[in-house]
Every structure is written in C-alpha cells, then in structure tokens.
Amino acid sequence: MRIGDLSAATGASARSLRYYEDQGLLQSDRGTGGQRHYPAAAVDRVALIRSLLAAGLSTATIRDVLPCVADESIRTPWLADRLTGELRRIESQMADLRRTHDILAGLVETYR
Amino acid sequence: MRIGDLSAATGASARSLRYYEDQGLLQSDRGTGGQRHYPAAAVDRVALIRSLLAAGLSTATIRDVLPCVADESIRTPWLADRLTGELRRIESQMADLRRTHDILAGLVETYR
DNA sequence: CTTGACCCTCACATCGATGTCAAGTCTTAG
DNA sequence: CTAAGACTTGACATCGATGTGAGGGTCAAG
Numbered sequence: 001m002r003i004g005d006l007s008a009a010t011g012a013s014a015r016s017l018r019y020y021e022d023q024g025l026l027q028s029d030r031g032t033g034g035q036r037h038y039p040a041a042a043v044d045r046v047a048l049i050r051s052l053l054a055a056g057l058s059t060a061t062i063r064d065v066l067p068c069v070a071d072e073s074i075r076t077p078w079l080a081d082r083l084t085g086e087l088r089r090i091e092s093q094m095a096d097l098r099r100t101h102d103i104l105a106g107l108v109e110t111y112r
Numbered sequence: 113m114r115i116g117d118l119s120a121a122t123g124a125s126a127r128s129l130r131y132y133e134d135q136g137l138l139q140s141d142r143g144t145g146g147q148r149h150y151p152a153a154a155v156d157r158v159a160l161i162r163s164l165l166a167a168g169l170s171t172a173t174i175r176d177v178l179p180c181v182a183d184e185s186i187r188t189p190w191l192a193d194r195l196t197g198e199l200r201r202i203e204s205q206m207a208d209l210r211r212t213h214d215i216l217a218g219l220v221e222t223y224r
Numbered sequence: 225c226t227t228g229a230c231c232c233t234c235a236c237a238t239c240g241a242t243g244t245c246a247a248g249t250c251t252t253a254g
Numbered sequence: 255c256t257a258a259g260a261c262t263t264g265a266c267a268t269c270g271a272t273g274t275g276a277g278g279g280t281c282a283a284g
Contacts, residue, residue, distance in 0.1 A: 013242070016241075018262090019241070033261080034261085052212055053241080054208040096166040097167050100163055100169065101167075101206070103160075108192060108199065114231075116231080128271075147281085170270075
C-alpha cells in the first residue's frame with residue numbers, strides 16, 4: 001500500500017507517517033519512483049505507535065522501545081530502567097487523571 | 113504571603129503563578145508597591161489548578177470550571193456539557209494510558 | 225541611608241507533533 | 255500520450271505552559 005492508503009487505514013496524516021519514518025519508528029520500501037510502499041503489517045505498527053504517543057511517550061522513547069515489542073530477543077539492562085521510568089510516569093499521570101476525573105464527576109453530579 | 117512564598121509552598125514557579133493570574137485562574141491583592149499578596153487559601157487553589165493542568169485541561173477550560181468548584185451556586189447548563197466533554201476526554205486518555213501501561217509492563221515482565 | 229534579596233513588566237525562546245504551502249515528480253485511467 | 259490525482263522534499267507556522275533575561279522598582283535589616 002502507498003502512503004495515502006496507510007493514512008486512510010490508520011487515521012494518521014501522511015505528514016505524520018513521514019515524520020514517524022524520519023524518527024525511525026516506521027520503515028518503508030521505496031519503489032522505482034521513490035514513493036513509499038508499506039506492507040499490510042504497517043497498519044498495526046502505526047496503531048501501536050499512535051497508542052504509545054497518545055500515552056505521552058516521545059518518539060525518541062518509542063524508537064528505543066519498539067524493537068523490543070517486535071523482537072523479544074532484544075533485551076538490554078538499561079532498557080528495563082527506561083521502561084520502569086516510563087511506567088512510573090504513566091502511573092503518576094493516571095493518578096492525576098483520576099483525581100481530576102473525580103473532581104469533575106463530582107461537579108457533574110450536583111447537576112442532577 | 114508574597115509570590116516567592118507561594119511559589120515555595122506550591123512548587124509552581126513565580127513565572128507560572130503570574131501566568132495563572134494573567135489567565136484569570138488566580139487572584140492577588142497588590143500592596144502599595146504593586147507587589148502581589150496572597151491569602152493562605154491560595155496554596156490550595158494553586159494545587160487544584162496544577163492538578164487540573166496535569167490532567168490536560170487548558171487554562172481556558174480551568175477558568176470556566178474553577179468558579180464552580182469554589183462556588184456551588186454557579187451552575188450553567190452549557191457548563192455541564194463542557195464538563196462531560198472533558199470527562200470523556202479524560203476517560204479516553206486513561207484508556208490510552210492503561211493500554212500503554214500494560215504493553216510496557218508486559219515487556220518489563222519478560223526481564224525477570 | 226544603604227544594601228541585598230525580592231519583586232515588577234515586557235519580550236523573546238523553547239519543545240514536539242502536526243499543519244500547510246510550494247514546486248516539482250510519479251502513477252494510472254482514459 | 256495526457257491530464258488528474260497522488261506522491262516527494264523542504265521550509266515555515268502553530269499551540270500552550272514555562273524558562274530566561276533585561277532593566278528597573280520595593281522592602282526590610284543593619
């Protein structure tokens with residue numbers, strides 16, 4: 001599939017897909033004319049990338065983490081630290097969200 | 113208390129406190145020399161502001177929501193929509209976080 | 225009064241993912 | 255072959271909370 005197809009299939013703009021490639025998150029084969037071609041599996045990969053991005057991971061972090069999701073044999077010790085660091089950040093952010101959620105939900109309650 | 117005290121008490125930089133005031137989230141009395149003075153209650157208010165910010169609310173949204181937290185008598189119907197909209201956003205973001213959390217936690221597991 | 229610490233306003237910088245525009249190239253249906 | 259539509263690279267713009275620095279007041283202790 002070409003970039004327009006992948007864009008339609010994932011909801012990511014073509015601009016974003018090129019950016020992901022720039023950042024080393026996504027590969028593509030180039031045809032004779034230099035246009036990008038993606039295998040069907042790219043759809044899932046982009047979905048994963050977007051999920052990680054939506055959770056606040058930077059492209060730099062995702063670049064380090066993604067290979068491990070794809071290939072379990074890649075296991076470096078500092079990566080474990082990196083991951084647990086991200087986990088802590090996510091947990092603290094979830095706590096923030098829960099606190100705010102409860103505050104807002106409480107407000108909405110008083111409308112009934 | 114003056115801005116430096118409030119900053120120390122809340123962890124927010126003086127720059128941020130002035131910004132919150134600019135955005136209408138925080139009030140201050142000005143002494144003769146033009147310096148800001150805050151009541152003790154400002155500490156809690158700033159904590160609340162930071163909690164909402166950390167959950168991804170914009171200062172514009174917080175400006176609309178904050179008066180209701182302080183004064184229950186202010187209840188406009190469109191505000192209920194605004195709040196439920198924010199609640200949905202927060203819930204979807206928590207879902208993103210949980211997905212990513214599980215992915216990363218799974219990776220960390222394989223290290224043991 | 226002086227001095228050092230604190231405060232004031234204004235303005236410009238930053239970061240990161242994405243939008244957008246321009247000028248040129250490729251592909252494919254007709 | 256041609257024209258329309260999709261693609262390419264490159265550059266500049268955006269948003270929002272915060273950092274930072276300049277130039278100049280204010281306050282309180284000695």
